[in-house]
Amino acid sequence: MSSQLQQRVRTHKEALDAHVREIVAWHFDPSTGCPFWLDFAARAGWDPRREITRYEDLDRFGFFEDEWLRGGPVRQWVPKGLAHLPTYIFETGGSTGVPKARIQMNDFRTDYEQFSHTLPAEAFPQGADWLMVGPSGPRRLRLAVEHLAQYRGGICFMVDLDPRWVVKLIKWGEFEMAERYKQHVVDQALTLLKAHDNIQCMFTTPKLLEALCEKVNLRKLGIKGIFCGGTEMTPQFHRFAVEELLDGIYFAPTYGNTLMGLATHKAPAPEDDWAIIYYPPAPRAVLEVVDPAEPTRLVPYGGTGRVRLTTLTKETFIPRFLERDECEREAPCEQYPWDGVRNVRPFAKLGSNVVVGVY
Template sequence: MTASSTSSPPLPAAIDQARAALDAHAVETVQWHFHESTGCPFWLDKKNELNFDPLTEIRGFDDLKKFPEFQDEWLRGGPVRRWVPRGLGDKPVYVFETGGTTGTPKSRIACEDFRTDYSLFSDTLPDKHFPPGSNWLMLGPSGPRRLRLAVEHLAQHRGGICFCIDLDPRWVIKCLKKGWIDHANEYKKHCIDQAITILTSGHDVRCMFGTPKLIEALCLQLEERGTSLAEVGITGIFSGGTEFTPQWTKFCVEELFGGPPEESGIYMTPTYGNTLMGLACSEPVTAANAYKITYHAPQPRAVVEVVDFDDTDRVVGYGETGRTKLTTLTKEFFVPGFLERDEGEREPPHALYPWDGVSGVRPFSRLEGGTTVGVY
């Protein structure tokens, strides 16, 4: 994602090294979560139901297939402290929730993971467009979501201050499901008004996070007021959401921003992430590659596989379509084989990320009734 990044394939040695690191990290993570002295109550209890011993039979990442498919419902409801590892029992604990669009929200605990993930992500941002010391705008969900604190940490980690708007995506989704389109549009305008107030109040905001829908709405509203993102000082945008497509990115860069970074002065990097995974970075997105967006998970802390729709233990071939399957591997949180509500195409390793990626990420087509994406 940096200006010096290359599209050449990684050396086989880099791929082998990354795989060896993943295997070792998987073993270490399982040892932590299933040892009586460090493990969390949930996995220590679950250990009694397994037909294998995780402490002796997990010798690499592939062995994680021995675990049963991770169930959505395990993360819904409490007590949430059953997920706190004994080895972290003296640490302050956060609880983050998912969108809450499908009943009781899924929740996860965290101590430092969100800071670690975004500190690592910071290393991929080009200083030219994300100047150290710059202030940030967080134009995204607030409330019980990891993203708000994570972006604030990213700003602080880079020496800046983060300004946040107040946004409840659950209300947006409720409006859309009830057909209250005018209400949803008014709420979007309310959020954009908050953002413009921050950007035009002399706070020297140079960087921002925004979802595709909100970035577009912000640009159009600024245009109506006779100005633009560049004119209010924005030079770097970190964005995320399932609505990133090559078509939208092309429109955004060429029409809303006024051209690529060398012309408009605005650099945008798409990301793919959620409360359970962290943050997957994208390969460089340019006109030269038709604005194709390919994400790579933050291995070895998290792994995203593209698996067959019916045989979810089988990874599809490169270029083939499948469902995304997540494995989270940190001392705070262990999630083996969680089937996401997304699908996409499997992509080969990249020079910057010598492990598999996924492109064309979109809501999983087989989900009954589809997915309401709201502000994303």
């Protein structure tokens, strides 16, 4: 790492520590914090505002538990300081059972506006219309992608896919029906693409992108940029999409979820061998790669471990959440002077019962 980059990493870390102090002060102030965290502090017997002074101190909270986000009361997460704003509830992806949920007011807009600045203007032209083909419904993607389009001066067309239905079809062994449902989604997308000349940008999932490209050449239909995410993407999918599906269309793979926001990808380089490298939207969210057996310990750069998320916005405070993903730890780079993640994939030790990547 160059000395210049080392200096930028240090500067970023100082900013992150300051951001942590600001966010903790907000969430644990009785006039602005949410009932969940105020109650937590009351029972913990220590005042986070006094004792959390830097990012590492967040370890004191222990691990944020998945179950806390399932079920109600959902208003326990609404910060008093933001209670006057319209509140959205967004649910996590394609799993069944009681979904995890996160309340938001403006975070999705902020995240996608930040992301918008990473998109090249020639591939995602100002004023171009968008087509969103993927999971909408209770998910953040629906409003987020639409906001992204609007932020860039466009109008967003929508085709929905319900991943929970797809998961059920697959669990039942109804592969034929799952395929027909996918074709139903693809057919709707193609109808819109053919009917509206100004659609030049798309959001879709890896599987739907493949299915669309089996039917048409998207570039010939006027698409210039594709923002792709929602499920796991492997290096081979990355290569396959660029070399065989897209015919020169700009490809922006992303890693995101309702709890974190949106991680942007590092521009592909030959030495990366098609690895997909993401950097989180720091300081609003931090991704770390930890030893699965000892999740307070980071693995070395290049090492494999479990993804640990910390979300730090005024709307949401989620310290030390262990994701259901694993990956390699990526060093800071010029564009992003903080840790990134490489080749995110389902966490192998969680077993094979998780149905992923079906849409």
